[in-house]
Amino acid sequence: MPLIAPRHPRQTLLFLALGVALGPGVAPANAEQATASAGPAAETTPHDHQPVDLHAVEVRSSPLPSTVDNLTRPVAVLTGEALDKVKASSIGETLGKVAGVQSSYFGPGVGRPIVRGFDGARVQVVSDGLGTGDVSTVSVDHAVSVEPFLADQIEVLKGPATLLYGSGAIGGAVNVIDGRIPEAATAEPLQGRAELRGGTVNDEKTGMVRVDGTSADGHLVFHFDGLHRETGDYDIPGYAESATLRAQEAAEHEEHGEHEEEGEEAYGTLPNSAVRTDAGAFGLSWVGDRGFIGASYSMFHTRYGVPGHSHEHGEEDHDHDPIAGDDDDHEEHEEEGPVRIDMDQRRSELRAGLDDAGVFSTLRLKAAHTEYTHTEYEGSEVGTVFNNTGDEARLEGVFKPWNGWNNAVGVQWGNRDFEAIGDEAFVPPSQSTDAGVFWIADRQFGPVKLELGARHDQNEIDVDNAVTAAPDRDFDTNSLSASMRWSITDDFSLSFGLDRAQRAPTAEELYSSGLHVATGSVEIGQPNLDVETANRAELGMHWHAGPVRLSASIYHVGFDDFIYQADTGIDDGGPVRVWTQDDAEFNGAEAEVNWTIADNSSGSWDLRVFGDVVRGELSGSGSRDIDVAVPHGDHDHDYTVELQRGGYLPRMAPSRLGGEINWARGGWRASLGAVRYADQDHVAANESSTPGYTLVDAHLAWHVDTSNGNAWEVFVDGSNLLDEEARVHTSFLKELAPLPGRGVAFGVRAFF
Template identity: 65%
Template structure:
């Protein structure tokens, strides 16, 4: 029934099915194609996020890469969910349409999301209900830079960066004159249908092209019980309607994405351009809300009007140009890229338009890799960006602003025998001009400087130690400075502080990697001490039927550890057997003691309510991911591969002031795939994926919706991939 609906409702599926059938009919199956029988080592994949070409294993700074079969198995509706099983990486959650990466406890404006080295151009840092406009299903590889990436990508990467490599503007000729891949997928938990197609080719005279397209539709997803948590039901003294059990209403998603890129590639370089679009519509679960307006003469009372479910319609158009040239005198290479993004995001309350967000941005980047100088291989870089942002509507809690950023950096590396040294420095200037008619404070200018040093010591061929020291700075965002009103997505009043200063992070990290035959071990310990850490604090005050939260800053520290073991423990007639175990933990807390007085005002129509409170200077920071441990058993034999895994998320009882605890949960998943190659060089793969197979209720502590929107229940997904 679901497959018939898929074919009937989605024309893209018909085209992909025809392509698949032609590929299978063309040639008989041949399992000896070396492209698919040779083992793939992710550590050896070149990391594209740095201008100095290197592999994840060779870099002194911690980097994770998803590619190949591992990426195929991890792909999900959101970028955050796709990378969430990497050590030290979890995901935010605001329904199935929204999931942003959280790296070692850092998220939002501290984690930069990139499309082949340039910012995504969306407004996912403005509000937790805004989606990232990058599609994991279209990626060639996804790179996660853990720890400050400010040297490369500026203030917004103080907690790390995630780079999605999709090759939409080709920089080299493909291996074959014409190649591509396609995928059809159906999911049971939400009657989901996903189809994608990617084509890459060249004419032989230097002209290279790229095309990709994706369509996804899902209905409301199934959950093990009721949407509201037992804690919230008990607090409200309510009994849920039995008819609402098992489905999370208003959680449907529809997404379309497409791109076309053309380049000329010569012996010494390339130049090209591309155009892409991303359109999505998704519901915000748990947000049929009451919208209050205070009427004249009704002091202290509000008349409430029930609004319909909140859903979001987002549209982004992006034009991009890239160029590269090799062997330029004292420089090995020059790379330049620029992107112009036009983004519109409309929040509907029922059928009525609530708030419209417009964000037009331009970002450019130039990288010059120089010849060895003083023994150092290195690169200079210049990056600049401008953003014109405005929000229109009764509940636009952030005023219109224009942001201008410029940064200059150098990174270098040198080998001293068995020791590799990496150094870097960067200076940024950030300027925010605010719309005077809606501003609660003046324009702001910031200068930030970041420096870094890292060592990698190859004690032996099998054992490596790394050590890193960083000093990184981040300037406040317009949202942290100037928010001033009801934030419908989180059901809270959000207040900025125009006087916030830049925050400074000092980090130390020790890492080790040990390769002993079939066994690989890796572990990291890190400590980050923040001066003037900016965070969103609950005040304990309620207005507009929700909590009042205040952007404020204080000193903080983050302590954490992560580890991973990968053991290929058997290779015999039964197949290849591999066991992977990983875990991570982070503790984040304010370092002060006692309390400090805070005064603030909450807007209420044409007047304000004034408050004076005592805010704790110590204690835990809010919405920090709990510790977890996971394992996965993998098996491969001939054309078949399978895996069974589980991740235990601990109870989070180290909570901030006015924050509730979150129970722990265990998620079990499994994957099965049957792969075949054809004599003509094509390949196909039939797969079945299962997630939350025990159908457990799971609520992410990092989510503002944890008490009204649990994670999806049991899901079985199945489909076919073809490679040609």
């Protein structure tokens, strides 16, 4: 089965929809009314393309209404033109230029956000407050089931967001708002947007359309969106394998008296890096004077290759001694085809809101049912299948103001039924149930705004005892938060934050036992892991004087029983990595400057400079021994491993310094930017360092409003213009798959 198998009916329907959207017969909306509304997503019209003051945008993540500038906790928001400029095929890449945020990388099909050095099970990606229902935290090769091109607004909560989203957000959260369930009538009876784009570095072809409308009586509001994307294997500046890995392989061949065959190394193009994605949704709401009720159904289907991966099979000698390294017991392997992923998700949602309900100013109910399947193909054969069925519900109530305080309470419940089927299913089936209750309050005391919050969660994990003898686990976690913003003058403010947040171990950290093909390693869980606790302190400042806006923050997070994956230095069918825990510390800083250099007859000129740094280290001293059992058929290979209690944590994001200059005049706008990623030589035991690199990009767009109220935009975007070899230190594929080389994307957007 080819990765990019054509599906003509679906493509035909999509491009027919695009044709209708771009046609002149659609009732247009007034382009001058396009503003980045701070209200609900349905009020933010889909043709919002004008420049937006992102600091004044309302943040939807918190039940208590507040703008970016008024929040006491660190947050970043992308919407409108700023979001259009950076949209990419993954949520991580889309947010890659936000200060304090980087992206993981497992080929172009997978990119999770890394917030201040935290990723995986510590950063939760939610869809307007509800979990996405995927299993992207189970494995680094699992994509997030969110399509950035269909988003209205993306919010990044930096620091613990456990008060809002539970223990899976101990490192931060990303809230994606797509407006698929309308909450208010649209500004016009029918409005929307469409986009067609292509790309040179990977032969990209993408089309998307979105339409929103309201009935004549103003009560029925509908939403429709659809997207289709195809890309081929992408171009790279040189070899797929790093110079370090090629030198190591050459030395091994020379040691064994072997010769490499010419032409077997990938050069110029990264094999098995093609992606195909289809996404779409339909939503319908009834909107009244005091509230709304609505539902939606959506699908997300993506197929992508895993670069640098192929499986090898053969007769395994279970009597082989991995310690002695018996050279007479070599295994005969037969290489199969490349590893490819086929991921499909279907999701049903219900949302309702009621205003002025007794003691509550607003009540909001959100519920979702998600069915998710992730199939790993080895050539044409099915290797492992991951199934996940999830249900989640959330009820939030905002009280009417009392004695100067704004208060909100909420309850949240979720259930996940997970199983992995196949010879390489390294995690046993499990059922997880989470229930939480939270309270948030804020009050203004003159120039000081204070926010307080608390949350309690109960987490239960029931594992299939027919597969493993490991016990079921249950956990109680508690989180507390206090933060304040002190407006010393109208232009200068300081913010302080203190948090105590807890996270329960995941099923993968507790019960993993076997070869994890995606990482090429043997992963061993520890069923006796305890709750980890993070204590955070942060100091931030904001200064706005005339054309200059400056924000900066420094933070410290001390972890008790931090859960991490340690490389044992043992190779037993792959590097053996064990989940374990110890105390750890994270220290970091980030800063951003925005300067309006000039606004005159030559146009508007703006400069943005940002930088971030984070260090994660184990805070103990000395060493400790742990027992590790690597499964081999009907018996285990047992080891005693010595782990150091100090040193750097693995796969930490490198320091960065970036900048861009933006210009706009009339309907034209352009920008030129660069980001320097520093060498990452602060590495853990048995981890290699990664050289730094600089990524240069440029953007050019021409926007025109037509006489009938429609708007068109033509754009050209250049990426990695220096064609530099860039390897992401946080990626397990860094030695096998560099980032794409020089590329140009181009296309047209229509707003109607």
